[in-house]
Amino acid sequence: MTDAMFQVSLIDDDVQVLKALSRVLSIAGYQVQTFTDAETFLDEHDPLLPGCTVVDLHLPGKSGFEIQEALDACGRPVVFLTGQGNVPASVRAMRAGAQDFLEKPVNTQTLLAAVEQARLVDVARRRNFQDQEDLKKRVARLTARERQVLDQVVAGRFNKQIAGDLGIVEKTVKVHRGRMMHKMGVRTVADLVRIVEHFNA
Incomplete structure (x- = not known):
């Protein structure tokens, strides 16, 4: 199933290859952009758009590896194409995070x-990025005291222990804990621990 917003960027210096692959991907429902060199692609691509890059390993100017390095920061998946089966190059590409070779x-x-x-x-x-952003917003809404209670709860501390650590009464801990759980959008400590661990991963 394709996503109409998903853009496949094809980069190959062979125009006939570009036409053939572009046709195949367009028929399959993908939005396709073609480039004959790395520089033009790097100038024109939008890292915020959903998509992947299918790139020939051996290009004039910047190589496919250089494109992969440039895309690493935005996490865009890269599929390499090569005219010569090259085990060391494929190993290097996969180690650097290529989706396929x-x-x-x-x-x-x-x-x-x-x-x-x-x-x-x-x-x-x-x-995952959106989940991380949502969680950052939730944590940012916590007061300083609620954040302290969050850290203590995630560490496995009980209300009485938290009260002693923070120098407040247990009833106040319960109030802060309830507000913190509500702002974090969780009902159980297990859910809280799970999302905080995911956030810190």
Whole structure:
């Protein structure tokens, strides 16, 4: 299943390859942009848009590896294409986080499977980023005292222990704890611990 907003950026200095791959991906429902060099792609691509990059490893000017390094900061998935099967290059690409490494001429189904997997990775990455942003906003709404109670609760401390540590009465801890749990959008300590661990991961 494709996402109409998902953009596949194809980069290859062979115009015939670009046309063929662009046609395949367009028919499959992807939005496609083509580039014959890395520099133009890097100038024009929007890292905020959902998408992946399918790039020939050997380009004039900047290589596919240099594109991968430039995209690393935004987390955009990269699928490499190469005309020469090269084990060291494929190992290097995969270690650097490439989504896939395909040999030309690439099989249509293999290409579509690699792009779909890249789309799923991009969706998960964006969802995780959004979850992190939502959690940051929740934590930012806490008062300083509620944040202290949060840290203590996550550390496994009981209300009485928290009261002693913070120099307040247990009843006040319960009030702060209730407000903190409400602002964090959780009902149980287990849920609180789970989202805080996810946030800190």
